[in-house]
Amino acid sequence: MSKLVLTGIGDVDGNIRLERNPDLSLGSGDALVTMEAAAINPADLLFANGWYGVYPQVPSSIGFEGVGRVAAVGPDADQTLAGKRVIILPTGEQGIWADQAVVPTRNLVVVPEGADARQLAMLAVNPATAYVLLNRFVDLRPGDWLGQNIANSSVGQLVVALAKRAGVKTLNVVRREDAARQVRELGGDVVLVDGEDLGDRIASALGGSQLRVVFDGAADATSGALATALEADGTVVGYSSATGESPKLPLADLIYRELTLRGFWITNWARSTPREEIERVYGELAGLVANGELAAAVEATYALADYQAAFDHARKSGRAGKVLFTF
Known part of the structure; x- marks a missing residue:
């Protein structure tokens, strides 16, 4: 032994x-x-x-x-x-x-x-983290949209799988095209690669809809881009930090649309x-x-x-x- x-x-x-x-x-x-x-x-x-x-x-x-x-x-x-x-x-x-x-x-x-x-x-x-993220912070209904970064991570993949079972749509941000292909194969509804005009591409993909919640595991500019598509009084949940930094939210969205930033630790x-x-x-x-x-x-x-x-x-x-x- x-x-x-x-x-x-x-x-x-x-x-x-x-x-x-x-x-x-x-x-x-x-x-x-x-x-x-x-x-x-x-x-x-x-x-x-x-x-x-x-x-x-x-x-x-x-x-x-x-x-x-x-x-x-x-x-x-x-x-x-x-x-x-x-x-x-x-x-x-x-x-x-x-x-x-x-x-x-x-x-x-x-x-x-x-x-x-x-x-x-x-x-x-990771499965428990994904489960609690989906069920604790916002009352998500079939047809609602959630947004997440590092969607090809273990938590991100499980969020996609559990959301799909619940009829919740996922807008997913990743860093590489091979990761985007992986998340699409898992059933991600929209998968975008980080880069120029990410906020505009998120808004275009949603077609007038808004995100009910954002799950942030990256703590980089992608969390801010996702936050711009959140509904007023919407919630960003930080559960990890790939950068080692705190989540970065646009000041105007945080204050004028009264977004909520929450943390979660399994x-x-x-x-x-x-x-x-x-x-x-x-x-x-x-x-x-x-x-x-x-x-x-x-x-x-x-x-x-x-x-x-x-x-x-x-x-x-x-x-x-x-x-x-x-x-």
Whole structure:
């Protein structure tokens, strides 16, 4: 058995070691989970650098989301979890880049047996983010328009898929034509490549309609261009920042049309949402994965011992899918 351990704050390349035969002592409310697959997310790399909303206390286990099977439970834990297949909630309380991981049972959600492990390994963060974006901030109805940038990202692809099921139309902005083709194939209603006159092209594509909401994962000029097409009192939700900056909204639109800028972080949602709601949302998403209606692209999988190659691949620009550890 082995796991990855973060030994210092900074660049992940110089601060990760593979630890053999780690201590896996269970607390009374813990479970021992034998991992099947775990995703490598930008959040994991930000965590290693000390730039995330959860700050590591080194040495620290690492890895925010994945799927596995409960091998054992502590004496005060729900004993019926033994043997169940589970995903791990991304609360930052445990690290799961490991053959086996100790996880508080409150951070486990049971998922279907027959679903693809790779898809379940990516369920806790991006599909849940897309789901909450679509359902929490604006009451979207069939025929409404939403706008989003980095639409070829995992969250963006899932927003397209879930919006299409709900009859909501998507106006999607990407940076490259190959990414535009990908989003069109997924069912994006309008897909535009960033560039000159983006705001005018957005308005032309909408044909007099307005966006009900904008999902911003880029925090660049595209969020401002999308905001110009928002209805008055409309909402921009920032859930990520590809630039490391704050969202950039046109001052006149922000003030004179009274736009609202909101933030969203899936870790806060996983920590604060009632258990019944968490199980309902993940149950619905897991069901869509199990019947093949919901899937995110996977570009490569790696063994845990090949972590350096996995990190290099995960940071590669122009990727078409997620990079995972499989066990």
